[in-house]
Amino acid sequence: MGSAAGKNYINEFAGLKSWFTSLDHKRIAILYMISVLTFFLVGGIMALLIRAELFSPGGQFLTGDSYNQVLTYHGAIMVFMVIIPGIPAIFGNFFLPLHIGAKDVAFPRLNLASWYVFMFGAALAVSTMFTSKIDTGWTFYTPYSIKTGTAVVTMVLAAFVMGMSSILTGLNFIVTTHKLRAPGMTMGRIPLFVWAIYSTAILQVLATPILGITLLLLAAERIFGVGIFDPALGGDPVLFQHFFWFYSHPAVYIMILPAMGIISELITTYSKKTIFGYTAIAYSSIGIAAVSFFVWGHHMYVSGQSEVAGVIFSFLTMLVGVPTAIKMFNWLATLYKGSITFDSPMLYALGFMFLFAIGGVTGIMLATLGLDVHFHDTYFVVAHFHYVMVGGTLMALVGAFYYWWPKMFGKMFSETYARLSFVFIFVGFNVTFFPQFVLGAMGMPRRYFDYIAPYESLNKISTVGSWLIGIGFFIVLFNLIHSLLKGAKAPDNPWGSKTLEWTVQSPPTHHNFDHDPVVTAGPYEYR
Amino acid sequence: MGQNHNHDHFVIPFKTLMNVCLWLCFYTVLTVVTAKVPVIHHALGPLAPLVAFGIAAAKAYLVMAHFMGLKYDTKSNRIIFASGFAFLGLLFIIVFIDIFTRVLQTNTL
Amino acid sequence: MSTDNHVTTAGKHHHAHHFKDAWHEFISAKEGIWLFMVTEILMFGGLFVGYFIYHMKYPEMFAEGASFLDWRMGAFNTFVLIGSSLTMALGIHYIQVGKNKAASWALITTLACGAIFMVVKYFEYTHKIHLGLLPGKFFAYPEAVSQNLAMYFGFYFCMTGLHGTHVLIGMALITWVLIRNMRGEFDSHYFTPVEGVGIFWHIVDLIWIFLFPLLYLVG
Known part of the structure; x- marks a missing residue:
């Protein structure tokens, strides 16, 4: 099995140039992996700086202005350069073709171009850290984003460019899913990870262009004073928020849907049981993608938006909890009477379910108009979105790394350190962010570098938690790097999973499959 | 070598393309007339923007269906x-x- | 070879290895092209939504702004773009029936139409700049009746500017496929890049079909 003995996609072509000009989706995935993880490190350092500053009231080592800059970069880097591209660009790129029995994505040259476009945008964004650092928050709200003397135009252009990369990736994945499935691989037989990536891709194509025009309009507003968002000229700053969130709400589902796809894979593999409710989970992915377009105004309840609109958005937002809950119940049902093993990827999956439940339920609390009037712009919101984005997406991302690492690199990592990393991350995460729910309910505002004395003890606990998370992620990094250098050789299928990528060698060959697989059953035929 | 007659590129006929072009020109004249001839424009009153939009939609349909080939896609x-x-x-x-x-x-x- | 309205697939273009055959590659490329066009519609559409909202809020101001636009130049440009869409579609038609030389002329005509459009645009812009009818903070027309007339010209320049940029990009793309056609890279079996560029060019026409009445014929 496999091409010439010992050949795989890593060693078949040598030299850096072969990596930077590769059209192989697996190599492009690795390029994304290295860049995204580097940006994650930068964004993570920003996070540690934020928490360090908030350890005590009053300025510690940051001025108010610098604090605003740090929190803006933390948000912008994490959103645009880590979590939105993250799972689709790394694991979608690597495994979508393998999952559907294809040799590559539909447009390999476009795939490589997407990475270069992404890196160009990222370079623009990072450049602003060395010119005049932006301080608007990652949401660029007007009128401050128009008035502030910082590098907003460069940054929004950077985000525009990265948005283009996202669109091209999404476009590629949609056509791949439609047109490159192996014989017998009907849409009813694709793995749930593919359903997740596919739904995400639809969002990437439909939502991102609106971000594009919003950012262009913001740039025009700054350069020409067009007036569209400026009340002095009859414009409306809330219109900016409408345009911005019309993309950015679907964007958060771009962040979570792929993670849910991973959880489906992990839960079924480590329960050795066919996933419960395949159809329900598949359709709920599409359902979440669709409903995500209708709810954006829940970010704007107290912005000046009309109450009528607020009520409509509140109602619609409640609806989006339904397909999400469907997934949770189906995963639970899969676990029931399964042969569960607690390998490290499974720990992360179970951690996801617990943390995402909290994140999701607090989301429903925020969706409730009356409650949000109290919670808006407090730490309650900060805690909510970190529970879903870190407790959700990031847990799934690490779980995916552990799950798929043996396949991608042909090496096994230390299970002991993997479990240890889980303990640090899971405990550290809750220590960091649970107190923030309480702080928010007590009224502590977000994006403030100072606070009054009653908030101090919970802030200290939260900061200590951030150090635990940091340690946890460093353990993950060292564990995985160490495995590359000294890890045991990985078998083709260390977890006994049933999806197509485990039928080929670890690491896969350049062409993935020697012959088109012919599919005669669903992806989870355990028992 | 492919005898499968599904693998055929549809060729939009020359006459169809010319026809569509003529209709587009006609609609353009129509929209200018309904907007710029005072008698007609005032007769339309508040319907004027709807008529303009409707004509634009008709033109858009022709371009999408025939020039962009969506009708044959x-x-x-x-x-x-x-x-x-x-x-x-x-x-x-x-x-x-x-x-x-x-x-x-x-x-x- | 062609019979009635169909041509069969075969020919010298080699399809990429992960596709089953040239037809599979073609329909996949078509879907990708349409997905990209959706993003163009959405991006321009956002501008149109902004325009509609403010037009409804400030109808007299928009009517005043429109009075500075010469509807004859706008109408002329509309005919120019319609003609260019025709010649673009003809370019593809000619390649499909094996008349590559005619196709080159059709593409060249399309380019010429695009250039004419941009020349007219140039005259329109210079006229407005001369009068001080500029967007936002550069607005300097002393006899404005509406207080926020600057906003109209903000929309005018953003919408026509973004559109004009796409005209230029389209012309560059047409030049690219024109050169490839003259090199003999396209035939009745393979012309996908021309098809894609054509669809892009029709989007440019489509946007203008709405821009013309909205900007020039209002009020």
């Missing part, structure tokens, strides 16, 4: 292209609802 491509307009409509409708249901709050103190 697959249903899935038609759905894909239509989805863009659908989501645009959604953005417009809800922003419209917000802006035109705002109640000016004066200070209650």
